[in-house]
Amino acid sequence: MGDGACRKMEAGLTDKVVVITGGSRGIGRATALAAAARGYRVVVGYASNKTAADEVVSQIAASNGKAIAVKCDVAEERDIIDLFEQADKFGTLGALVNNGGIVGTSGVRVDEMSAERIQRVLAVNVTGSILCAREAVKRMSTRHGGQGGVIVNLSSVAAKLGAPNTYVDYAASKGAIDSFTTGLGYEVAGEGIRVAGIRPGLIDTEIHASGGEPDRHHRLAHMVPMKRVGTADEIASAIIWLMSDEASYITAATLDVSGGR
Numbered sequence: 001m002g003d004g005a006c007r008k009m010e011a012g013l014t015d016k017v018v019v020i021t022g023g024s025r026g027i028g029r030a031t032a033l034a035a036a037a038r039g040y041r042v043v044v045g046y047a048s049n050k051t052a053a054d055e056v057v058s059q060i061a062a063s064n065g066k067a068i069a070v071k072c073d074v075a076e077e078r079d080i081i082d083l084f085e086q087a088d089k090f091g092t093l094g095a096l097v098n099n100g101g102i103v104g105t106s107g108v109r110v111d112e113m114s115a116e117r118i119q120r121v122l123a124v125n126v127t128g129s130i131l132c133a134r135e136a137v138k139r140m141s142t143r144h145g146g147q148g149g150v151i152v153n154l155s156s157v158a159a160k161l162g163a164p165n166t167y168v169d170y171a172a173s174k175g176a177i178d179s180f181t182t183g184l185g186y187e188v189a190g191e192g193i194r195v196a197g198i199r200p201g202l203i204d205t206e207i208h209a210s211g212g213e214p215d216r217h218h219r220l221a222h223m224v225p226m227k228r229v230g231t232a233d234e235i236a237s238a239i240i241w242l243m244s245d246e247a248s249y250i251t252a253a254t255l256d257v258s259g260g261r
Contacts, residue, residue: 016094016149018243019087021045021074021132024053026205027154028099030236032056035095036065038240043087045072045100066090074100074128075120084135093146095243096136098129098153098177103170110168118169125173126180129153133184133195141191148192150243153181155199157258174199178254185252194251196242201258202229225260 018035022028023044032042033056042060044067046053053069060067068090072083087093102124104117133151140149158167159174178197185195202220221229238257241247 015039015041015091017041017043017087017091018095018097019043019045019083019093019132019136020097021072021083021100021128022047023097023099024049024056024069027200027203027232027235027239028097029056030232031097031099031239032067033059034233034236034240035097035243036060036063036067038244040095041065041091042067043083043090044069045074045083047071047073047100072100073124074132075123077131080128080131080135083132084139088139093136093139093149095150095152096132097239097243098132098151100128100132101125101154101173103167106166108167109165113169121167121169121173122176125170126176129177130180133180137184137188137191137193140193141188143191146192149194151184151193151195152239152242153177153195153197153254155181155197155254157199157201157256157261159199161261181254182252189251194242194247196247196250196252197254198235198238198242199254199256199258200230200235201256201261203232203235204229205232223261224258228259230257230259 018040020028020032023032024046032044036042044053044056046069057067057069070083070086072079074080104121136151138144140146155177156174158171159178163171181195181197202224235257
């Protein structure tokens with residue numbers, strides 16, 4: 001990195017807080033580390049893996065950053081409220097990254113899905129993201145006396161491809177996130193808040209393992225025009241850019257980070 005780039009990064013340092021759901025692993029972890037490197041105080045939301053969340057906090061602290069870990073199942077409204085109350089104690093909220101998400105077992109057709117599976121996917125991926133955004137808007141909107149901020153929602157290219165014979169329910173949940181990004185972006189554009197989305201493609205994270213196909217991203221890499229899977233760091237870089245003033249005229253928009261898929 002040249003001197004000019006260093007000066008540019010230093011000029012962008014902030015003491016504001018970013019809340020990252022699903023912040024202990026994968027894209028969330030990479031985003032937490034990248035945000036801390038740019039001066040954000042990071043609230044690492046995690047569903048169950050306290051060890052992984054604490055490791056992220058320790059790594060940030062080792063680089064003289066500030067972070068806390070807060071247990072939060074985004075399918076539970078009380079957990080979400082607590083997450084943001086903990087963030088309030090940590091500083092002024094400047095950004096939210098709605099990264100928490102799940103997939104059901106892979107290879108299941110719609111005519112084989114249970115109501116419980118569908119409800120859980122939608123509760124985490126859709127309702128949880130909307131409720132987190134609700135709490136963020138209450139704090140960041142100038143309408144509520146806030147100083148503005150940025151919300152970045154994690155979607156997926158599955159929203160466009162539909163994920164047939166794999167997890168249509170997950171794809172549908174991410175289609176909902178695309179619509180939510182557009183609608184909320186319009187709603188709060190005049191209140192100092194920008195809302196943007198990221199559609200990752202095949203990324204080397206643990207999410208496919210949770211669906212029972214740990215090698216899925218590598219097995220399908222040939223379908224990507226760039227002929228490779230992406231990394232969590234590449235998604236994190238796009239998220240951080242959307243959070244930055246360099247993206248100051250972007251809202252109600254979703255960016256594909258998918259190698260052309």
